[in-house]
Amino acid sequence: RIADDVARLVGIDRPVMVEIDETTPLSRVRIDLGDSIVLHVESGAFEDTKRPRHQSEAATAASLARCLLKARDRLEGGFGEAPADDDLTLQQAAAWDTYCAGRMARLGLTVNQQRFRYNYRNRFGFTDEVDARFERVWSADALTWGELQSLTSGESTPVEAP
Template sequence: MTQVSVAPESFEMVFYDAAVIGEVVAEVAERLGLEETIKLEIDEGSPLGRSKVTSYDPIELWVDGGALENTKRPRQFGTARTKDTVGRLLLRILDRRSGRFDDTPADDDLDLMQFAAWDVHCVGRLERLGIGGQRQRRLYQFRNRHGFTDLADSAFEKLWESSELSWTEIERISEGCRIS
């Protein structure tokens, strides 16, 4: 069973419950086949939606408070948003551990186009697992980075529909439609 620690344990600025967050994170991890300890640090003071993996082994994640927020109810916890955010980060960890991503640059060295392409691949898989989705949001984000063209839309479809691409394949698809 996945163990999740959430920091902080109580919240002052948002209406979140650390126990509920831990349960949602554990559910996502177990659906993805992860049965190890996960540490989640939340910056409750930030309404932004940033998120990142701070350690791959042991698993440590960091998110802005807004990354877990219900977008229709400010300062309220959003289960679907949390599943999407955490699922995407955990899939990146699984990708890096798979052997198919050995040549992937460090997260800090990835550009916005690379992140957008990898996110599309991750969230497409989450949708097929019934964990996340937001296809239109990801399509818009991808188009903003790769262009509003038929070529970019075709690349998006390849990334979204594929099950287990390697980093080399994601990079090739992304580079194939980059705009100047």
């Protein structure tokens, strides 16, 4: 039920299947794209951080939304040339997660912006320019991989924070 609701919310129009590995408390999620989208989820991704071994609807929705936004980006959003998830650098992953989280917040999902800001700063540095880039990525609705990569590599010019 949650996967169907989140898929509709983020604009996915193909079947979504979720396979959960309940043998591990880790929180990794892998995405397989084809005629359907298959999410391979380690159970920690859906866990309530305050009540271990209990599912959190908010954590489930957030994990699914982030992965489904990435899937949508790859399928139709100008991210065709993005490396496979396992080949992303830590900076690229942080930037893409930030991009997804900002969109999730605007869709009404519960997102801790400070968590993503801190991760972004850890990958890019603690400077005003990095904070301006974070704001640009967070507030964007239609970046391509090339634009996100430009921000990731530091080749972009500083952007005024909104």
